[in-house]
Amino acid sequence: MNHRQFKGFLKDMEAECRDIPYHSTVRWLSRGKVLDVFSAIHEEISLFLEMKGEEMHCLKDINWITDLAFLADITMHLNNVNLSLKGKGQLIVDMHDQIKAFMEKLRLFERQMNNGHLTFFNRLASLNYLKLLLSAITKQS
Incomplete structure (x- = not known):
C-alpha cells in the first residue's frame, strides 16, 4: 500500500x-x-x-546528504569498472590494466576533490552547487 x-x-x-x-x-x-x-x-x-x-x-542533515551523494557517485564508478571486467574472452593482462587505470582514476579523483573540483561526481557537484546558491541567497538577506 x-x-x-x-x-x-x-x-x-x-x-x-x-x-x-x-x-x-x-x-x-x-x-x-x-x-x-x-x-x-x-x-x-x-x-x-x-x-x-x-x-x-x-x-x-546536509552532512549525511553529502555523504549519500558521494557514495552514489563513487559506487557508479565502481560499477563501471566492474562491468568493464565482465565478459568472456578477456585476457588477464587487459583486466589488470583496467584495474591499474581505475586506481589511477581514484588518485585523480582525490586530487581534484582536494582542489574543490567535482567534475566526476555529478550528484555531489549538484548538491555543492545548491549549497553555494543557498549560501549566496542567505548572505543577500
Whole structure:
C-alpha cells in the first residue's frame, strides 16, 4: 500500500525518478543504481515520510546528504569498472590494466576533490552547487 502511494506521490511531485526498488535482495551492482535513485529523490522521500507522520532526521542533515551523494557517485564508478571486467574472452593482462587505470582514476579523483573540483561526481557537484546558491541567497538577506 505504501509503495503504491509513494509511486503516486513521486508522479505528483514530478520527481526525477518515478520509483525506487525497495527489496533487500538487490544485486550489489544494482545497489549503486538504488543509491543513485535514492540520492536523486531524497527530498521527496522525506516529504512522503512526513506526510505519513514519520520523520528521518538524516534526510535533512546536509552532512549525511553529502555523504549519500558521494557514495552514489563513487559506487557508479565502481560499477563501471566492474562491468568493464565482465565478459568472456578477456585476457588477464587487459583486466589488470583496467584495474591499474581505475586506481589511477581514484588518485585523480582525490586530487581534484582536494582542489574543490567535482567534475566526476555529478550528484555531489549538484548538491555543492545548491549549497553555494543557498549560501549566496542567505548572505543577500
